[in-house]
Amino acid sequence: MKNKLWIVLLPLLFVSCRGEKKMAQYSEVYQERPATIYIAPLVDHSERRAVRTIEDSLYNASVNIATKQLFLTASDPLVFNGYYVPGPLASAQLAATESRTVKQLRNENINDYYTELGIDAILFITVNKWSSTHNSWTVEVEYALRSARTGSEVMHAVVKATKMLHSDFKGKPKPLGADLDFAAKYGCDLETAQRCRLVETLNQFVLKDLPSGSRARPVSIERYVPTHAEYFNMQINPDGSVMVVPDDEEL
Amino acid sequence: MKPIIRTMLIMTLTAVIAGCSGQYKGMPREEVLSYQTNATYGGLHTLAVAYAESINAAIKEDTLHPGMYADYGVTLALMGHRDAACRMFNAEVRAFPESRGMVWRIKQHLLPDMMGDTLAISGDTADIGQLMSWAYDSLTALRPLPQVAPVVDSSDTAWLRKQTPVDSIPIEIRLTANQKRELLAEQQMAAEKARQAYADSVANAKQAKIDARKQAKVEKEKAKKLKEKEKAKANKQKKRLEKQKQKERKKQAAEKQKEQKRIAAEKQKQKEQEALDKQRRREQETAERKAQREQEAAEKKAQREQEAAQRKAQRQQKGGTEE
Numbered sequence: 001m002k003n004k005l006w007i008v009l010l011p012l013l014f015v016s017c018r019g020e021k022k023m024a025q026y027s028e029v030y031q032e033r034p035a036t037i038y039i040a041p042l043v044d045h046s047e048r049r050a051v052r053t054i055e056d057s058l059y060n061a062s063v064n065i066a067t068k069q070l071f072l073t074a075s076d077p078l079v080f081n082g083y084y085v086p087g088p089l090a091s092a093q094l095a096a097t098e099s100r101t102v103k104q105l106r107n108e109n110i111n112d113y114y115t116e117l118g119i120d121a122i123l124f125i126t127v128n129k130w131s132s133t134h135n136s137w138t139v140e141v142e143y144a145l146r147s148a149r150t151g152s153e154v155m156h157a158v159v160k161a162t163k164m165l166h167s168d169f170k171g172k173p174k175p176l177g178a179d180l181d182f183a184a185k186y187g188c189d190l191e192t193a194q195r196c197r198l199v200e201t202l203n204q205f206v207l208k209d210l211p212s213g214s215r216a217r218p219v220s221i222e223r224y225v226p227t228h229a230e231y232f233n234m235q236i237n238p239d240g241s242v243m244v245v246p247d248d249e250e251l
Numbered sequence: 252m253k254p255i256i257r258t259m260l261i262m263t264l265t266a267v268i269a270g271c272s273g274q275y276k277g278m279p280r281e282e283v284l285s286y287q288t289n290a291t292y293g294g295l296h297t298l299a300v301a302y303a304e305s306i307n308a309a310i311k312e313d314t315l316h317p318g319m320y321a322d323y324g325v326t327l328a329l330m331g332h333r334d335a336a337c338r339m340f341n342a343e344v345r346a347f348p349e350s351r352g353m354v355w356r357i358k359q360h361l362l363p364d365m366m367g368d369t370l371a372i373s374g375d376t377a378d379i380g381q382l383m384s385w386a387y388d389s390l391t392a393l394r395p396l397p398q399v400a401p402v403v404d405s406s407d408t409a410w411l412r413k414q415t416p417v418d419s420i421p422i423e424i425r426l427t428a429n430q431k432r433e434l435l436a437e438q439q440m441a442a443e444k445a446r447q448a449y450a451d452s453v454a455n456a457k458q459a460k461i462d463a464r465k466q467a468k469v470e471k472e473k474a475k476k477l478k479e480k481e482k483a484k485a486n487k488q489k490k491r492l493e494k495q496k497q498k499e500r501k502k503q504a505a506e507k508q509k510e511q512k513r514i515a516a517e518k519q520k521q522k523e524q525e526a527l528d529k530q531r532r533r534e535q536e537t538a539e540r541k542a543q544r545e546q547e548a549a550e551k552k553a554q555r556e557q558e559a560a561q562r563k564a565q566r567q568q569k570g571g572t573e574e
Contacts, residue, residue, distance in 0.1 A: 036349050068287050072280055079317060084349045087318030088283050089325040093357045118352035186281050 036084040037145070038119045040102050041095045042071040043126040046139075058189070063130045065188060066195035070141070073200045074125060077207040106146065114148035121147050121154065123207075130195075137195050138162045143206050157206050163198040163236045201236050278316055279305050292330075292441035299326040317347050321354055328361040337365045 044067055049056040075085040086094065094117070100108065106124050113119040128140040138160065145155035168174045175190050183193035235243045279301035286294040302323040309315045324339030340354045340362075358366060 036353075038353075065284065065288060068284055072278075072283060072287075075278075075318075084317045084347055086350065086353055087278065087316075087322035087325075088287070090318055090321040090353065090357055093325055093360055094353060097356055097360050116352055117356055118349055186284065 035082075036118055036120045037078050037123050038086060038094065038113065038117070038121075039071065039074050039091060039123045039125065040105055041091075042067065043102050043124070046127045046130045059191075062189065062192040062195055065192050066130075066139075066199055067127055069196040070127065070139075070199035070203065071125065073203045074123065074207065076200075077204050078123070081208070106144065109151060110146065110148045111151065119148050121145050135165045135167060136162050137165070137191075137198055139195075139198060139202065141199075141202060141206075159202060159206055159234060161198060161202040161205075161234045161236065163194060163201075165194065198236060201242065202234070205234060205242055278319070278322075291445055292438055295326055295329055296438075299323065299330060302326055315346060318343070318350070320346060321350060321357065325357065325361065333362055333365065337362055 046063070046067070048060045048063065051057045051060065072088055075087075078085045098105070102124065105122060110122060113122060122145070124142075124144040124146065126142040126144075128142060129138075130140075131138045140158075140160045143155065143157045143159070144153055146153050166174045166176055175194075179190060179193045179197060182188075182197055183190050186193065186196070188196070237243065279298065282294075282298045282301040286298045302319065305316075306319055306323060309319065320339045320343035324336045324343065327333075327339060328336035337358070340358055344351050344354050355366075
């Protein structure tokens with residue numbers, strides 16, 4: 001009886017801990033598996049507040065740091081999936097040698113990245129908007145992964161991520177321990193820590209499902225598969241759980 | 252009871268391991284973020300030290316974050332430690348052969364005179380491939396180091412130079428007194444520069460604010476003038492419209508008057524006609540009445556004459572009989 005229980009429970013446990021695999025969502029990526037991904041300089045279209053009070057400047061500083069954190073943590077899920085991603089300083093140097101703008105890289109021929117630098121794909125991240133309410137932080141980000149070999153777009157996601165803030169029974173904001181730890185570790189205020197953790201979770205969520213095993217990529221496959229942009233909203237609950245809602249539904 | 256607790260414990264442990272497998276601590280992110288937010292010479296030095304420590308820790312844990320050597324090389328190159336930077340770039344190419352092109356480009360940018368000391372783009376690929384076969388076999392980027400690394404002696408950092416796959420990693424930058432002085436002077440200079448840059452930026456910002464205010468004033472005045480012009484234009488238009496309306500009103504009034512006059516004249520004519528008709532009718536009536544009266548008088552006269560004749564005849568008859 002005990003053995004049977006083990007047989008039933010263990011696979012269930014592993015399946016539950018592994019998380020969801022989104023083969024359908026990133027099916028185009030599987031056609032062409034890039035091994036080296038270069039993250040292009042982040043494009044920030046979000047607006048900052050006009051500085052009238054000290055709160056405005058604090059908000060702007062917080063958003064600036066979170067945007068930087070968004071760029072820095074984008075490599076984590078990719079690296080964990082087996083891709084070679086140049087570090088932030090090396091990326092900055094590569095960007096310094098590039099004469100084209102990010103917009104041009106997004107739209108024009110980037111085959112030289114493959115032939116000269118050995119980069120298989122470029123990840124473009126665009127921050128469209130930062131917003132906040134009394135109990136949530138929201139960021140709207142667009143991710144696009146473009147193959148340097150074929151020029152095709154192999155992944156495109158437009159995400160609106162909202163972090164719900166924890167509050168006690170009186171409705172007062174109650175910071176989570178993880179947010180406080182982050183604030184202590186980075187020496188920043190709580191709002192910044194919460195925003196940074198929001199973008200980290202967002203990166204993990206969007207980029208975690210890129211195919212793993214870069215060494216097993218079939219180099220011979222060179223197919224142009226256009227990708228349709230996906231639009232979805234995600235909500236990070238105070239307990240850390242993530243809820244995904246298609247764009248046409250309201251959170 | 253015991254087997255259940257044991258089972259639960261094992262399950263919890265497995266869940267924790269499975270849950271933690273996604274976490275990875277490689278890059279010194281705090282220092283990178285701090286440096287990117289406020290790039291100073293001191294920050295760069297802190298960053299270099301943090302990278303060195305991270306590489307140390309990564310080697311001890313048999314995991315290596317891709318791009319770590321290259322980033323460390325960039326910090327060293329920016330600090331002026333060109334040889335060490337070159338070695339780090341080569342170490343990156345050795346550990347991650349796919350980074351060759353990128354490292355080549357970065358070296359071209361930062362150390363253009365040291366391009367000869369780079370691993371060949373082609374030729375030694377096969378050797379590197381054999382040497383670093385572990386890199387190819389790994390499915391994750393947490394690549395284990397080759398098993399050639401013997402047990403680590405943690406008391407001294409010299410083991411790094413001997414036993415790591417890289418020839419030598421300047422983990423700790425040992426400085427002489429002169430170098431320290433130079434570094435201090437450099438740091439002070441950098442701080443002075445930063446202070447100056449900050450002061451300049453503040454002054455620039457102030458000037459920009461003043462300029463912006465002036466510009467805003469000029470624009471406001473322009474807008475005011477434009478508004479006034481528009482207002483004047485609108486007034487003119489209004490006046491023109493009013494004049495036109497007045498004209499129209501006058502015209503309408505004149506037409507009305509004309510019409511009234513015409514109607515009055517018509518009425519007068521009608522009245523006159525009616526009076527004439529009345530007079531004619533009266534005259535006719537009086538004439539008719541006169542004629543009637545005359546006829547009646549004539550009839551009466553004839554009747555009287557007849558009666559007188561009858562009476563005469565009667566008298567004559569009476570006289571005859573008496574005779």
